[in-house]
Amino acid sequence: MSGYVLTCCSTADMPYEYFKKRNIPFVCFHFNMDGKEYPDDLGQTVPFEEFYARIAAGAMPTTSQVNVGEFIDFFEPYLKDGKDILHISLSTGLSGAYNSACIAREELLPKYPSRKILIVDSLGASSGYGLLTDAAADMRDNGAALEDVFAWVEEN
Incomplete structure (x- = not known):
């Protein structure tokens, strides 16, 4: 070990x-979408399908370190x-x-x-x-x- x-x-x-x-x-890292902050935990909190569907619906995520x-x-x-x-x-x-x-x-x-x-x-x-x-x-x-x-x- x-x-x-x-x-x-x-x-x-x-x-x-x-x-x-x-x-x-x-x-x-973190991303903010629709006024709420989420951890960039590789799809565990916000599944990728939901993330991209929200972008397709007009959401504009921002990131922070x-x-x-x-x-x-x-x-x-x-x-x-x-x-x-x-x-x-x-x-x-x-x-x-x-x-x-x-x-x-x-x-x-x-x-x-x-x-x-x-x-x-x-x-x-x-x-x-x-x-x-x-x-x-x-x-x-x-x-x-x-x-x-x-x-x-x-x-x-």
Whole structure:
């Protein structure tokens, strides 16, 4: 069993079942539709069929990134469990989520000084970001060390 957890954002655009099967927890971005905010939990709260039907009926969704507090809430259970974290984030060219994750790390590390939280700017989005996360999961599953997976993702 690995001493670290590989995480990403819901914007990696892989199916919910994929993340569950590969043991890759994801932090949810948000979307607002018809004046109500929903988590981008990959169709669990608002099924994709309903989402697209509402758009076809004229709804115009907007999105928002994960904030610092949400990253803290997402990361902390793994740290409490004695796990290090490798988080692959949506590109900084598209979102401030990477910066929010970095601020959360700086707030958490004093509380968990023996833990590591490594955060990578994927420089990608959508399924390209998902494929990068998939390759990192393969490395993790084949026994690669946290730092080795981090270095590979940073280079690719």
